[in-house]
Each structure stands twice: as structure tokens, then as C-alpha cells.
Amino acid sequence: MVAGVSRRWFMSGAVLVAIAAPLLAPSPVLAAPPKPDTITIAGDDLAEPITVRSKPAPELFAAVLSQVSWLADAKGQTSSPKAGNLGPKYTVVVHVGEQAKQTYDLYPLAAGGPRAFRPAKQPDKRKTTNAWFYGRLTMSETLRATGVPLPEKPETLHGGIGGGERVFDEDTLNPGRDLDKLLGDLREVLLLNGAVVLVITLGLAGISLLVRRRTR
Structure with missing residues (x-):
């Protein structure tokens, strides 16, 4: 009886291996697509x-x-x-x-x-x-x-x-247009710099006046 059970287990295992083998086998490498020639x-x-x-x-x-x-x-x-x-x-x-x-x-x-x-x-x-x-x-x-x-x-x-x-x-390319744009940008930079200088001057004057009042 033991021999019969072992034989049945062996046959069942063989069937399972045969079924699972294709699933466990590594998939074939996909061929690279052909290149232009x-x-x-x-x-x-x-x-x-x-x-x-x-x-x-x-x-x-x-x-x-x-x-x-x-x-x-x-x-x-x-x-x-x-x-x-x-x-x-x-x-x-x-x-x-x-x-x-x-x-x-x-x-x-x-x-x-x-x-x-x-x-x-x-x-x-x-x-x-x-x-x-x-x-x-x-x-x-x-x-x-x-x-x-x-x-x-x-x-x-x-x-x-x-x-x-x-x-x-x-x-x-339009040289005249580019020159006008350059001059316009330069004018804006000069005006901005002038405004910055004015603000700094007023700030320094205010600080100087404040210091003078405190030292009297």
C-alpha cells in the first residue's frame, strides 16, 4: 500500500512539473526591431x-x-x-x-x-x-x-x-530698431540709478540730522 501511495505521489509530481515547466522557463529574448538600411x-x-x-x-x-x-x-x-x-x-x-x-x-x-x-x-x-x-x-x-x-x-x-x-x-535683423532699444534700456538704467542715488542721499541726510539733534 505504501508503494502504491508513493507511486501515485510520484506520478502527481511528474504531472505538475510537466505543467509548470513552460511557465517557469525563461521567456525568449525579444528580437531587436530591424534597423533602416x-x-x-x-x-x-x-x-x-x-x-x-x-x-x-x-x-x-x-x-x-x-x-x-x-x-x-x-x-x-x-x-x-x-x-x-x-x-x-x-x-x-x-x-x-x-x-x-x-x-x-x-x-x-x-x-x-x-x-x-x-x-x-x-x-x-x-x-x-x-x-x-x-x-x-x-x-x-x-x-x-x-x-x-x-x-x-x-x-x-x-x-x-x-x-x-x-x-x-x-x-x-533691424540695426535701427536694436539701437533704439539699447538707448531706451540705457535711459531706464540711468533713471533707476539716479533714483537710487537720490534715496541714498536723502537717507544719509536724515541720519545726519538725527545724529546732530541727539548730540546737542
């Missing part, structure tokens, strides 16, 4: 789209990808520029394998500095909004390196996300 660049002045792949040209591919990779989830930085100030448009499409994932319009010769546009309609069907951005200051030279027919324009400033420092039109 191809970029196409299309434009009105291009006979056919330019293709940049990661394997034969990893540095060039990374440079082009850096121009648009930060745009996916970023908030718009600027309102829609005037069409006449944008210059030529180049549509950059980022692919993973044969599947298009992201698309952006780049304007390397826009007045005031490069601009980038993210359309709400994306090839991977993700939800986003139309948005305009200040592009990186290296945009023109990066596109030119891929074969886009742009004038040589060596960049001396390296823009971070959103382009870093901005380049302004000549009309953006």
Missing part, C-alpha cells in the same frame, strides 16, 4: 531617385539618416514658410528592407537656413501630424555628397537636433 532621395531636378544603402556606404548612410531620424516624434519648431522662400524640395524615404517606413521633405536652400517637413501621411501608417522644422546646417553638403546637384556650401557650424544655431535673413 536603405534611403531614397527624389527631387524635381533628379532624373531618378538616388539610393543610399547602409552596407556599401555606412558613413554616408548614417549622415543622411541623421538629417531625418530625429523628426519622427519631434514637435514642430516653426510655422509653414512661404513657398517662394523654400527652394528645391528633396523627398527622403527611409526603408527597412523593401518596406518604406518614413518620408520627409527637405529644403536645403531655404531662405534663412535649411527646413524639413514631416507629412502626416507616413508609409508605415503610424499616427503623426504635419510639422515644419529647422533643418540641420549640414543638410546641403550631406545631400550633395549623395549626388544631389546642389552648389558647394561648406558648413562651418555643426547643427544638433533641430539644427543648433540658426542662420537669419538680412531682413531679420
